[in-house]
Amino acid sequence: MTRGLLLALLLGLAACSTPEPPRPAPRPAPVAAKPTPKPAWVPRKVVADGREVAASRVTVAAGDSLSRIAQRTGTGVGALAAENNLSAPFTLRPGQVIRIPAGRYHSVKPGETGITIAQAYGVRWSTVVTANRLSPPYTLEVADVLRLPAKQVVATMTLEERAKAYTLDIDDLITGSEPAAPARPVATATASAPRPPAPKPVAEPAAFTGRFVWPLEGRILSSFGAxxxxxxxxxxxxxANAGTPIKAAADGIVAYAGDGIAGFGGLVLLKHGDGWxxxxxxxxxxxxxxxxTVKRGDLIARAGATGSVDEPQLHFEIRRGRTPVNPVPLLPKSAS
Structure with missing residues (x-):
């Protein structure tokens, strides 16, 4: 073996015996973010074209029903039930006197919501709920007839009262932000022309899973209550730090994602079933x-300081129906 070949062999063996430098530990996988949401659904603009109806009285005739009286007088079943303190199934008897409440009566059209109808007439959505005896889940139906205050009543409202019609809260969004559901089909002798599909209300989950988790970990700045x-x-x-992931506290469906309430900034509402x-x-x-559709722990937003706050944080609520409840007793002792 030549001297040169021997030297090359020795160098090769030395290289093979040299330990490799340590490799850096793999980085943890980042939290997977959902794609940017599609453009928010925009409610149909409401035209305040309601029919003005004067207060009157109707005597029930044989074969009359509350719905027939509503159709005959241009009013709504809910308004008549509220005015006359009637409960379902609204059984009437001949000779009974039904009071017809005065007001403007609006026929609900595809794409309209309770909030946009109320604002078009210059009143609070909660006023419409009470006047028409609406009940959970407060979903309107196309061709429903809603009672709104008469023009004369609205004209006497103060500027503060009128401004309240455009001031929304979370309860308004929960109960009045859904598009009207399609009207129930009515059998007819002739087929009608097909209509373009209208947005449908978000379906609430059938049942609640029964457990909430913390949406993020952090110190409580403001507790529940007075x-x-x-x-x-x-x-x-x-x-929270700006950009901190906000996670769904339970399985649910997104009922709202937007910034329609100035004080709350970026806001997400999740429905979990059973009214939660x-x-x-x-x-x-x-x-x-x-x-x-989201699962408990899914990333739904990132914390910030939008709305009426001056430092990054999360305002978190749990509601049962229209009633807010203290979240802390319903959450684990810690977020970890």
């Missing part, structure tokens, strides 16, 4: 859209 100066916190406010709803406010980024 505050100084007559204020009240319907949830809890949790301190959670709210997540002050988000700087919304990562879900109306109608999305």
């Amino acid at each position: 505050k100084p100066a007559g204020r009240y916190n319907d949830g809890i406010n949790i301190k 709803v959670t709210a997540y406010a002050h988000a700087e980024e919304l990562l879900v859209a109306r109608g999305d």
Whole structure:
């Protein structure tokens, strides 16, 4: 073996015996973000073309029903039931006197919502709910007839009262932001022309899974309940860094994702079934859209300082129906 060949062999063996430098530990996989939500559904603009009806009385005739009286007088079944303190199934007897309440009566059209109807007539959505005896889940149906205050009544309202019609809260969004459901089909002798599909209300899950988790980990800045100066916190406010992932507290369906309430900024509402709803406010980024199905722990938004707060945080609410409840007893002792 030549001297040169021997030297090359020795160098090769030395290289093979040299230990490799340590490799860097793999980085943890980032939290998977949902794609940017599709554009929010925009409710149909409402034209305040309701029929003005004067107060009157009707005597029930043989074969009359509340719906027939409503059709004959241009009013709505809910308004007549509320005015006359009637309960389903609204059984009437001949000779009974039914009071017809005065007001403007609006026929609900595809794509309209309770909130947009109320605002078109200059009143609060809660006023419409009471006047028409609407009940959970407060979903309107196309061709429903709603009673709204008469023009004369609205004209006497103060500027403050009129402004309240355009001031929304979470309860308004929960009960009045859904598009009217398609009218129940009525059998006819001739086929009607096909209609373009209208947006449908978000279907609430059939049942609640029964357990909530913390949407993020952080110190509670403001607890649930009464505050100084007559204020009240319907949830809890949790301190967070800007961009902190906000996760769904339970399985559910996105009922709302937007910034329609100025004080709350970026807001997500989830329906969980059995009347349970959670709210997540002050988000700087919304990562879900109306109608999305989410699982407990899914990323739905990122914390921020939007709305009426000056530091990043999450305003979190749990509601049963229209009633906010203290979230803390319903959550685990810690977020971990």
